[in-house]
Amino acid sequence: MLTEDAKVQTLLSTLKLNEAERKVLQQQREIAALDLDRTELKAPFDVRLDAVEISLGQYVNKGQQLFSGDGIAVAEIVAQFPIGALSPLLGKSAEVGAPLASLTTGGGDISNRHEALKAKVVLRTPKSDISWDAKVDRVTAAMDPKTRTRGIILTVNDPYGQATPGQRPPLVKDTAVEVILQGQPKKDKIAIPAAAVRKGTVMVVDAEKRLRFKPVKVAYIQGDIAVLMSGLEPDEKVVVSDLPAPVDGMLLGPKPDKQLLERVMAEATGTAPSKGSK
Template structure:
């Protein structure tokens, strides 16, 4: 190899690494800096909102309870006797009208006792007639005796008659008076005996009335524990029944929900002024009954802080329709809805104002937190009394993706708005 070429190769072997080192040192500051970041614009997040406006609200509160008859009845034997007749409809579940004879006992002994007393009363009438005739006779005899006594007294004063004849006249007058008193006393005794017999007759007649048991009002028969030929004793329960003219539901209501409901009404309004409906879920549909608030329970449940409000439904059996509206029977569990007069208010989904906080979309298109006051709630909606105004765009999107201050694009949720309006008016299922 020529010497020149060898020399040139050695020069390159030394100069190239040195040159690379110099270049590396020269550009080391630039190598430490990160690459420039290219600016990008984030897309605006869309959030679902409802624009608030006063809507018609039917303030209401719900409670639950079981159906009970407004009146119950027990037929208790008031006399001893054998059952000799029973009504054909005397069976569990049968409905009978007021005045229907249900059971009749053997009344032979009572009838005989009445006949005996009537005979004694008849005998007293005859005695009174006889004594009346005797009284007339002895009264006439007394008048003659008194006249004779007066005549003898005059004769004695004139010295014509003796004292002996005067004494005889006096004894005759006393004897006649005694006979009158005796007959009058006998008449008085007869009158007293007549009153005793009448009282005895009244007692027996009353007992005789107890030999028939009749329905005191329209009833539905419950348990029957008497049958033909059975000998019953006084005090034995023979039939249980319940009235069908009305049903009652003693429903439990939270005090914390009843108070706000009353505050929506005029001053001085009470629970009795609320309207009531009874709701029974049935397969495929819901059955409703109109009711009235009858009374408020006295005691407060210490554990739940609830009170009992009793509502009444008139003629529940008459309102029954086969396949559509079942009769309200004992122990049926139902929902009771109490409503106040309708009014306009700002209504929001309960989840959007939970905890007293809400998010709205401001005029700048950003999220803004608001503190709100909820007057009362109805199901899944809340009636807002403070913190929100008409025209506010309330965010109903999941709060996990909504942060105060972030720029958003409000999208009106018409479905939620319709649900709010339906629930507020009472057409949303409750």
């Protein structure tokens, strides 16, 4: 009888404990419902949803990712440039340079002088090229050890606002584009076709229409043109054709190549993109 009385007391205690636990669970349920009513998922800025990790009626654990999205106010483009190729664009006016306005590959330390650069992002399509005006924002902190390049981050403001349905698409994530950087024009520099420089010398025609070899010092080569540091004067005539057996002092019958001159002028002044630019 004592044993059975002890069992009865245990069952009565269990009932009272269950009643207390039900009240605690009820309070927790009411608190959870109140938290749910007060919960609002709000992004800190306008975004375009990318991946949604939850659905209606699904339980979400604390710290679980709900969704991911990209901001639509500004688009960032990371362009990889070889080290040192941006030096002509970032140099001071008195430094070595040329009146080249466009350069689509480059690198190095930009510092505060990147504010003087103009940037453009171009999307190549079968029908036409679509471009956005961009701004050089910053440089990546580390260099890529495999490609030995530095990443330059450019920004495009309001990429969705600039879109036109059926004509101009928005600049969206993972779009493969080309980056064109434009620096300040350099004065008093000479640009000639890169093919005209042969082992550090250039063939010119003197006042008596005779062939002369002049050593030149090349500052840098971009595309199809070479920018000279020294060696030529502005009024000298450069031989751009291949001569079968050039001999110093031989008599020539020079003819101007107007088409080549126009191409060199267009590339040197930035009115036309460099050949093979990326």
